[in-house]
Amino acid sequence: MVEKIITLENVSLVDFLGPDNQNIRQLAAAFPGSKIISRGNEIKIQGQTPVIARINEILSSLIEHYHQYGQITDKVINEYVSAADDEQQERIIATSSPADVIVFGAKGGVIKAKTPNQQRLVDSVLKNDLTFALGPAGTGKTYISVALAVRALKNKEVKKIIISRPVVEAGESLGFLPGDMKEKVDPYLRPIYDALEDMIPAEKLKFYQDNKIIEIAPLAYMRGRTLNNAFVLLDEAQNTTPSQLKMFLTRMGPSAKVMVNGDRSQIDLPTKQKSGLLQALDILKDVRGIGFVEMSAEDVVRHRLVKEIVYAYDRFDATQQKEQANRPVREYRPRPDNNDRPDRHPDARPENDGTASLPVNHEQQL
Structure with a gap:
């Protein structure tokens, strides 16, 4: 004893x-x-x-x-x-189970990588403290990420899970939503809840949430925090602004594991607003210790038609880009009146140099 x-x-x-x-x-x-x-x-x-x-x-x-x-x-x-x-x-x-099992679901099901790129994502998270997962809808980015977070929590590798999403409407205005703050933002975070409910029994999940062991919150709630000793997941990162994503990445504590997921083809930001994810990929591409995993239509694990839909949109986008590249560029030819003023806009009215006739004052002629 x-x-x-x-x-x-x-x-x-x-x-x-x-x-x-x-x-x-x-x-x-x-x-x-x-x-x-x-x-x-x-x-x-x-x-x-x-x-x-x-x-x-x-x-x-x-x-x-x-x-x-x-x-x-x-x-x-x-x-x-x-x-x-x-x-x-x-x-x-x-x-007593195979090494490729990520975690066991709430009903005993096995959750593991189903495609080579999903396995690459698992390996990258184990190797790097920060991983970017990119790919179209249906490739399992969110599901695999949540499974990795749950495994880290169960193995005592972290003390808590923090999952966040930017609250951006997908191309439509929902207007005023009733209820408190949680009720307003929960619809945006529903995919996260669905994944967690597949992996953790309902009572245990409620216990984790009540005790702040699992936090699910909008991205705006991350400002000012230091996320340490936690598995942190930012989903739908293509809908972050550059300042938002920089704010999120700089919250990373010394004992944190961070994942950033996004889909370049589904940006719901206003047309003139640059995606923080696209900017970050360009800025951080040469930083050591950051993993980048690119998924494709081959990794789609939803209905077989989803894969065909992704392929069809990819072909359409490629055709559009080709047409824009081949479109002739209109040559700039300034108006004769503005030859002596190259700084003037070609559509600006010519200045009066004194030679132009003034309008007639008919009242004086009377």
């Missing part, structure tokens, strides 16, 4: 341990093969090494919860114990 002692610092023992050490007794009941003893500000754990490790993780999480919320309740302990049990089962399954 192994023993470990945890010392509580800057913690109110009554609020943390509960009346008559009720919280510790509840935690001990969840691990009948071990002993958890509280004496003063020390908690002694006795048991087998794997069980002690799990209890230690739960107590560490409870201490963080206390520092954030100031109290520990029966419900909180049950949630953390349940979360630890789920993670333990997932780790057991993962050790």
Whole structure:
């Protein structure tokens, strides 16, 4: 039997341990093969090494919860114990599964890369702290990114997941939306919720969100923050302005893993507004330590027609660019009146040099 002692610092023992050490007794009941003893500000754990490790993780999480919320309740302990049990089962399954599995879904399904470029994206994220994923709709950019974020959280590589999107309407004005801020922006973030719900059970996902372990927020909420010890994903980055994307990239903390996803063909910004993603790709292309993964129609994993649609639009865009390239350029020929003033616009009215006749004042002639 192994023993470990945890010392509580800057913690109110009554609020943390509960009346008559009720919280510790509840935690001990969840691990009948071990002993958890509280004496003063020390908690002694006795048991087998794997069980002690799990209890230690739960107590560490409870201490963080206390520092954030100031109290520990029966419900909180049950949630953390349940979360630890789920993670333990997932780790057991993962050790006996193929190495290419990213994570197991909420219903036990396997989530892994389905195309070579998706696997390149997985490898790039493991190798680099910042990765740009580019490609058309349906190539799995968002889904694979969320899966990698969930895996990092479950493997204790990060303490939280932060997922953001710019709130830009796709070519239509929705007008006034009722409700509070969350209700206004949730429709824009729905694809993120869909992916998370596929990978994390509903109750556990709610627990993560309530405790700010998983944050989903508009890009504007990132200003002023330092994103550290977190897996950070910016989706739909083609709809960021240059200043927005620069702001986001400079939030990156020393222990962060960052992904930026975008689709060059679906920019919903105003016509005269430059995409921050396109500018960043040009500026950062030679910076070491940044991964760039380009996906194509071959990586589309939705309905087979989506791939054909992407191909058709690519052909159309190529034809349009060719026609514009072959269009003759109109030669500039200034008006004779402006030969002596090359700085004047060719459509400007000629100046009166005194030789032009003035308008007749008919009233004086009378």
